[in-house]
Amino acid sequence: MRFLARRVIASIVTLLVVTMLVFGLSRIQGDPRALLISEDATQKQWDALGQELGLDQPVYKQYLLYVTNLVKGDMGDSTLQRKPVAEILWSRIPNTAMLAAAAFAFAILIGVPLGVLSAVKRGGFWDHGVRSFAVLGQAMPVFWVSLLLIYIFAVGLNWLPASRNTGWTSLILPAVALGWFGASGQVRILRSSMLDALDSEYVRLARGKGVSARAVIWKHAFRNALLGPITFAALTLASLITGSIVVETVFSWPGLGLLAVQAVSNSDYPILQGVILLTTFVFVFVNLLVDVLYMAIDPRIRIR
């Protein structure tokens, strides 16, 4: 329980640091009134708005107000669309969640079998093939893979749509592009932890007493090799969030990443800030979840 409590506190501290960072940046950017008020406003209107926004208060009070509003779900208004940031974010979440889920599924479905195959056939043809794939997958930039997929499957073969969300077929290319990196990472991690497990005493014992090869691989080795890959899967999920920014940009996929990039070109800081906070929250939450999962899988951790 102490372990869990410490992790929760650490997560909250992380979130606070990020809010400070984001708040600080918004103050560096300049007086928020400049964006909200028309140029011919009187000094009186200017001061009144300042009072309304709490700008006449000391900075720490402004920050407290800011955090209180965040907790209530109020992230301010978009400077361009004049709508609440929270509302805009909500409308984009399903698209990004769908993309991330599909990419994650791709990463696991490709990464896990290939990782196991590579470890079981160590040193052989399959092992070399799979490892080359993994090195390639981790070396190519995500946006390049995206463009290559568009060039081959949308421009060349004309099988799949290249951009925007026009039904489930338009999900395929972005999901593969995004999942590629995770799949190759998963292969590398799973291969090395499977090799360790296959070399262990209990696998030798199982082999020695005549358990079938398939049962040894899946029941004895695979289950014990899962701890590293699970962490990596969680990290993958987090990297998907970041990677989705690039992939959504390339495929014009209307999710949070595209929203953030558009916010950059429109200098719509409140939106960008909203995406950062939401992403960090998800990231921190996933990491916390992994720690809890760890405790469930490996009782040794609870003692620490």
Added chain:
Amino acid sequence: MTTPVAEPVLLNTWSETARYSRWRLRRWPISSIVILSVLIVSAVFAPLIAPHDAKLGDLGDRHIPPMLFGGTSDHILGTDSLGRDIFSRIVHGARISVVVTVVALGVGGIIGTLLGVVSGYAGGWVDEVIMRIVDIKFAVPLILIALALAVVLGPSLGLLLGLLVFLVWGHFARQVRAEVLVIVTMDYVAAARSCGASPIRIMYRHILPGVISIVAVVGTLQVGAVVLAEASLSFLGAGVPPPTPAWGSMVAEGRLYIATAWWVSLIPGVVIGLLVIAVTLLGDWLRDRLDPRLRQIQG
């Protein structure tokens, strides 16, 4: 590795592995070294190597395909949408990649290593504070922060370098600390302490030399991450501002013409990939060579 005397059945696989890895270690990663040398030479001598101006093109020459795809030998890798020679831009772009990588890993490596040594040696609350800061570092979505900074401050080389330093220091701190925790239990550290050596002298003379190899391994493995991050940031417009050629922004500029002029964006991407593969293989080799115990460190 102990001699597996008691396990005659499995001896076979063990010795095979050992022979394989010994064979592999003796071989230098030639292809990596060649790729990296070519890259560094082009970065240093870019103006001498590049046949054309990297920033100015002739609009009459736009979208000429590469030589092997119907182009001319004047533009080996073709031209982009402003008529600029892609080969020249790639050669000049190597400068950005090399400078960015060297500075980010140099500064980030020094910061991370020092913090790792202090954290591991001091222990207690110092260790706790430093490691919690590292945790926070890993929880911050760097690309989004980079975009926010690019909005607020405007993109620049300095900002890019700062972001990449921030990207790498945590890896060094974590791995170095783990290594220091092992080193401090060694007898020679206890001996130095009982001779009255000051903590700073112990850290500098007795601990730091012991972590150099792990710093080298982490550094090499991080090169790929830095190159990819730089490319992504440039791609999203938070890198070095145009018209300075960076590989990531070259891919970004060409992406609108993917249907008609694929080479504009796909060729710079291949170069990025080649570089990352080269350093990854070099890093793996270095890791196995310096210390097989470091297997678990991934790039």
